Amino acid sequence: MKTVTINPVTRLEGHGKITIFLNDEGNVENAYFQVPELRGFEKFCEGRRVEEMPDITSRICGVCPEAHHLASTKALDAVFHVDPPPTAKKLRELLYSAFYVADHTTHFYILAGPDFVMGPSAPKAERNILGVMSKVGLNVGASVIKHRSDALDVVGIIGGKRIHPACGVPGGVTKAITEEERTRIEKIAESEVEFAKFTLKLFDEVVLQNKEYVSLILGETYASKTYYMGTVDEENQVNFYDGKIRVVDPEGKEFAKYHPKDYQQYIAEHVEPWTYLKYPYLKSVGWKGLVGGKDSGVYKATPLSRLNAADGMATPLAQEEYKKMYETLGGKPVHATLATHWARLVELLYAAERMLELSGDKEITNPNVRTLPTATPDEGVGCVEAPRGTLTHDYKTDEKGLVRNVNLIVGTTNNHAAISMSIKQAANGLIKNGDVSDGILNMVEMAFRAYDPCYGCATHTLPGQMPLDIKIYRQRIVTHHLRRP
Amino acid sequence: MGDDGLGIHVVRMLKKKIPAREDLEFKELSVGGLKLVEEILGYEKVFIIDSVDTEDRQIGRIREFSPEQFKATEQSSPSPHVLNFATALELYKKLKPSEIPGTIRIFTIDIDPDFTFREKLSPTVQEAAANLVEIITQHIEQL
Numbered sequence: 001m002k003t004v005t006i007n008p009v010t011r012l013e014g015h016g017k018i019t020i021f022l023n024d025e026g027n028v029e030n031a032y033f034q035v036p037e038l039r040g041f042e043k044f045c046e047g048r049r050v051e052e053m054p055d056i057t058s059r060i061c062g063v064c065p066e067a068h069h070l071a072s073t074k075a076l077d078a079v080f081h082v083d084p085p086p087t088a089k090k091l092r093e094l095l096y097s098a099f100y101v102a103d104h105t106t107h108f109y110i111l112a113g114p115d116f117v118m119g120p121s122a123p124k125a126e127r128n129i130l131g132v133m134s135k136v137g138l139n140v141g142a143s144v145i146k147h148r149s150d151a152l153d154v155v156g157i158i159g160g161k162r163i164h165p166a167c168g169v170p171g172g173v174t175k176a177i178t179e180e181e182r183t184r185i186e187k188i189a190e191s192e193v194e195f196a197k198f199t200l201k202l203f204d205e206v207v208l209q210n211k212e213y214v215s216l217i218l219g220e221t222y223a224s225k226t227y228y229m230g231t232v233d234e235e236n237q238v239n240f241y242d243g244k245i246r247v248v249d250p251e252g253k254e255f256a257k258y259h260p261k262d263y264q265q266y267i268a269e270h271v272e273p274w275t276y277l278k279y280p281y282l283k284s285v286g287w288k289g290l291v292g293g294k295d296s297g298v299y300k301a302t303p304l305s306r307l308n309a310a311d312g313m314a315t316p317l318a319q320e321e322y323k324k325m326y327e328t329l330g331g332k333p334v335h336a337t338l339a340t341h342w343a344r345l346v347e348l349l350y351a352a353e354r355m356l357e358l359s360g361d362k363e364i365t366n367p368n369v370r371t372l373p374t375a376t377p378d379e380g381v382g383c384v385e386a387p388r389g390t391l392t393h394d395y396k397t398d399e400k401g402l403v404r405n406v407n408l409i410v411g412t413t414n415n416h417a418a419i420s421m422s423i424k425q426a427a428n429g430l431i432k433n434g435d436v437s438d439g440i441l442n443m444v445e446m447a448f449r450a451y452d453p454c455y456g457c458a459t460h461t462l463p464g465q466m467p468l469d470i471k472i473y474r475q476r477i478v479t480h481h482l483r484r485p
Numbered sequence: 486m487g488d489d490g491l492g493i494h495v496v497r498m499l500k501k502k503i504p505a506r507e508d509l510e511f512k513e514l515s516v517g518g519l520k521l522v523e524e525i526l527g528y529e530k531v532f533i534i535d536s537v538d539t540e541d542r543q544i545g546r547i548r549e550f551s552p553e554q555f556k557a558t559e560q561s562s563p564s565p566h567v568l569n570f571a572t573a574l575e576l577y578k579k580l581k582p583s584e585i586p587g588t589i590r591i592f593t594i595d596i597d598p599d600f601t602f603r604e605k606l607s608p609t610v611q612e613a614a615a616n617l618v619e620i621i622t623q624h625i626e627q628l
Contacts, residue, residue, distance in 0.1 A: 062517055111568065
């Protein structure tokens with residue numbers, strides 16, 4: 001058996017190592033994604049005051065601190081048995097919607113979009129935001145940066161800071177917003193809706209009108225059938241901030257719908273000795289290994305999964321785009337991993353529309369933004385949809401509110417098994433009879449990138465990228481050495 | 486955690502050492518790429534302090550870089566999750582050239598990114614941090 005290993009040499013963006021095993025014919029037999037990085041939050045938070053958790057856990061990630069901050073704050077609501085007033089919930093959701101706009105914009109234009117705008121075979125030097133701007137114009141780049149920055153301004157207005165907002169407290173938020181702030185947010189939201197519509201139009205022109213790209217999206221190389229998970233409201237529509245967790249099977253039928261506090265009745269975590277990251281799976285279906293299908297407990301929690309698991313979007317323009325997406329791709333559920341990028345843009349529009357709805361809500365400037373907790377703390381679960389998957393914070397405390405136990409299922413953790421499977425599939429399509437194409441690095445990464453994975457984002461950015469190193473062995477001799485420093 | 490938090494430790498040491506000035510601001514950040522660049526826009530001079538790990542690691546080694554020294558990483562394939570600093574800086578040079586600081590200096594200390602969790606720096610890195618504080622203090626006093 002031959003081994004192909006893609007192994008980063010630094011920890012700068014979070015560790016990940018891809019190992020591909022070839023059989024004697026030189027075709028892919030197995031591929032594994034290993035995470036040798038350990039962050040340790042679940043352990044070193046023990047003994048700390050539970051009220052610190054929203055600020056501590058927001059440092060798990062420098063890109064999506066808002067997700068952890070709000071999941072943690074909701075866990076505190078549960079730990080202290082307190083229900084925030086309506087305005088507090090709306091402010092939290094408004095902040096979160098703004099964050100989603102910034103995050104999804106960043107991912108499409110700057111991280112994954114270049115694959116499509118420039119093309120997956122374009123030279124590396126062009127396949128980035130700078131290449132995108134050279135193709136679609138500096139004006140588009142300026143608009144991307146402006147809308148992203150405006151959305152983060154909204155986070156700053158409500159959360160106190162653009163980065164690592166600090167407004168979440170058990171029972172509410174730390175401050176109300178003024179009418180002047182509300183007006184400013186509303187104006188930003190109007191612009192974000194137009195920007196989201198423009199982005200979907202750009203996606204249509206650049207990607208959907210390109211037969212080669214559509215073929216890539218719908219091809220077998222990037223398709224895998226699994227269960228799909230997302231949070232839904234009472235109408236089974238996508239909701240990022242609150243609701244019940246809904247899971248559908250690979251045929252799209254509802255498999256489970258539960259309150260987040262009951263997650264351990266539905267989700268178990270499988271451990272492998274060769275990776276620090278666990279594999280969550282559906283308990284009643286069981287762990288059958290890194291395989292898909294109805295008989296395997298592997299599930300995905302991604303933008304596409306959320307749309308697969310829901311019956312629609314709660315805002316009108318996003319709902320139209322949702323319908324268009326499924327009509328184009330042949331109905332629900334969609335198993336094409338690369339369609340995640342399209343789903344992400346439907347969500348971008350939903351988040352912008354939700355910003356507009358909430359900022360225009362009469363209650364949003366109500367000064368009553370907190371219900372003080374009075375109960376003795378014990379345990380609680382808080383759950384939100386992080387951009388890259390369902391995020392669960394589960395805390396247990398003593399009667400003084402000191403943390404005894406923490407369990408976190410981070411967005412990307414849900415997808416660990418699916419990512420491994422996607423990498424294997426991509427490798428299967430590329431490595432034949434021992435011949436390795438030059439595009440293997442990027443094509444494997446495209447499978448990986450669609451999930452927008454976050455393996456405990458490191459915060460160092462000098463130089464700040466995930467290095468990949470592939471060595472191809474045949475009969476113990478290195479025949480190819482592909483490396484991205 | 487541990488030596489990973491070097492930048493924050495050095496900034497806190499500098500805040501204690503240097504008297505408050507209207508023209509001086511300290512920031513503690515746990516971000517990278519785009520957000521890091523966005524935090525430095527509009528300033529005249531910026532010092533960035535961070536821990537690093539490289540192939541020729543020498544724990545406690547202090548080095549100073551300019552952004553130009555990372556030019557080679559600028560056109561690299563994107564990370565799956567974060568745009569790197571060099572590319573983010575180049576992006577903003579094209580889009581907001583007047584807001585890019587005239588001087589950006591990057592100070593690093595080599596660490597061993599092991600999995601030991603602690604709130605303080607290891608002894609070797611602590612000593613290097615104290616030396617770096619002296620270096621940066623002199624730079625600031627010359628501003």
